[in-house]
Amino acid sequence: MKKFMLLLLFCHVASPVLHSLKYFYTGSSQVPNFPEFVSVGLVDDVEFDHYDSNTQRNEPKQDWMEKVTADEAGYWDRQTQILQGSQQVFKGNIETVKKRFNQTGGVHIAQMMYGCEWDDETGATNGFNQQGYDGEDWISFDLKTLTWIAPTPQAVITKHKWEREAGRNEYWKNYLTQECIDWLKKYVDYGRSTLLRTELPSVSLLQKTPSSPVTCHASGFYPNKIMLFWRRDGEELHEDVDHGEILHNHDGTFQKSVDLDVSSVKAEDWGRYSCVFQLSGVNEDNVTKLDPKVIKTNRAPDSPSEFPTGAVVGAVVGLLVLVAICIAGVIFWKRRNNGFQRAKTSDSSDGSASSVEAAPLK
Known part of the structure; x- marks a missing residue:
């Protein structure tokens, strides 16, 4: 079912x-x-x-x-x-x-x-x-x-x-x-x-604790026809990766995150990994190297790097609006070929309106 x-x-x-x-x-x-x-x-x-x-x-x-x-x-x-x-x-x-x-x-x-x-x-x-x-x-x-x-x-x-x-x-x-x-x-x-505009995102790397997954967070892009993924040595990764859903921001743009489990990645191998953002209609990829120096975290209170609260607040506001x-x-x-009940066959639409009147079950 x-x-x-x-x-x-x-x-x-x-x-x-x-x-x-x-x-x-x-x-x-x-x-x-x-x-x-x-x-x-x-x-x-x-x-x-x-x-x-x-x-x-x-x-x-x-x-x-x-x-x-x-x-x-x-x-x-x-x-x-x-x-x-x-x-x-x-x-x-x-x-x-x-x-x-x-x-x-x-x-x-x-x-x-x-x-x-x-x-x-x-x-x-x-x-x-x-x-x-x-x-x-x-x-x-x-x-x-x-x-x-x-x-x-x-x-x-x-x-x-x-x-x-x-x-x-x-x-x-x-x-x-x-x-x-x-x-x-x-x-x-x-x-x-x-609907046909193009907006590029800001991309950040986030990590709560040293043992937590590294999150690649892209926010502010439009349209939502995108690919966001981790790759190693130029090849897309499918294991140890967790994809989030695309969500609305309050300003009409979108955001998406993808997590990478780095618990088994050796420190010397981090340079082999990168997060890639691809937007429909834009030929150049946005590539962010997995570098500890650019990761934003909240694990050190006095650290200059911290989670991007602006993006988080924007996401919350966007969700409330939606x-x-x-x-x-x-x-x-769950499947993409979605649908719903529908309308009367005789008089539900005469070409002057785009929605349809629902059909009674009796």
């Missing part, structure tokens, strides 16, 4: 030209001080719109999204109407699934993630659509076979129902391969000054 993993917007994209459009819907039941329904839209892993049941309004999160009304008059009103419909659908779906699991009260979460990817160099595209309940996969759409996959017996009823409905699979095929891609291209064009997004349903599957 594949499980959801709540991550603070870790989004590492392997291809240097791979763009993505993702929508995350989260419906909740009996969660204190939390909206009943939240929707977050991400383009290239940057939040560009937001809706929740408290405000009852879909709103832009980036200045460049104001451009959409020039091409699509009434865009925000239509998006709001779609999400208000999904809010009601999610409320009913939670009750339906609770009955399937013989549940009564308690806290429950229903989630939906859908969207598409586009490689602007090769033209290759991909689409995904998946639904979850209480942290577990519920149902997903297989774009290749145009069928629904139900990993749990309680979802088989939904699978059969949706596969019997005429036009549903064709609708999803059209949306994921055409309409979603069209909107993704528009959004990338609107935000190109932000908590709203994470709680709002930015819940990713």
Whole structure:
């Protein structure tokens, strides 16, 4: 059983030209001080719109999204109407699934993630659509076979129902391969000054104690299409290395760390090791030699070298800013081919709005 993993917007994209459009819907039941329904839209892993049941309004999160009304008059009103419909659908779906699991009260979460990817160099595209309940996969759409996959017996009823409905699979095929891609291209064009920019990081070596791993910490880079790794004698290391996730900073850039276990490395061999940072679109690597003289540590109170508190504070602030997004349903599957539940086939979208209304389970 594949499980959801709540991550603070870790989004590492392997291809240097791979763009993505993702929508995350989260419906909740009996969660204190939390909206009943939240929707977050991400383009290239940057939040560009937001809706929740408290405000009852879909709103832009980036200045460049104001451009959409020039091409699509009434865009925000239509998006709001779609999400208000999904809010009601999610409320009913939670009750339906609770009955399937013989549940009564308690806290429950229903989630939906859908969207598409586009490689602007090769033209290759991909689409995904998946639904979850209480942290577990519920149902997903297989774009290749145009069928629904139900990993749990309680979802088989939904699978059969949706596969019997005429036009549903064709609708999803059209949306994921055409309409979603069209909107993704528009959004990338609107935000190109932000989404297509390049910022290089500062790279530091950190170590808590002489016996601790040495952490190579890169912060302030954009985009998040990067490689950060340790190598020895010019060869990438895979053993004794622990990779951290890519995290957001409060200023919209990213940070990442990779640890090297040096407990078995002889002092005379330290010079053979180096940390390498590679950023998509930049030909020159950032290489930092494993040198005790440049390692920042907090083990000596009077030492001029210490942990970069600015980066740490920035990371904490960034995480706090993103908590709203994470709680709002930015819940990713362990595998990269993620997805979520999806929408009505008849009237969920007419081409004038990019999100989709969720489909009832009954």
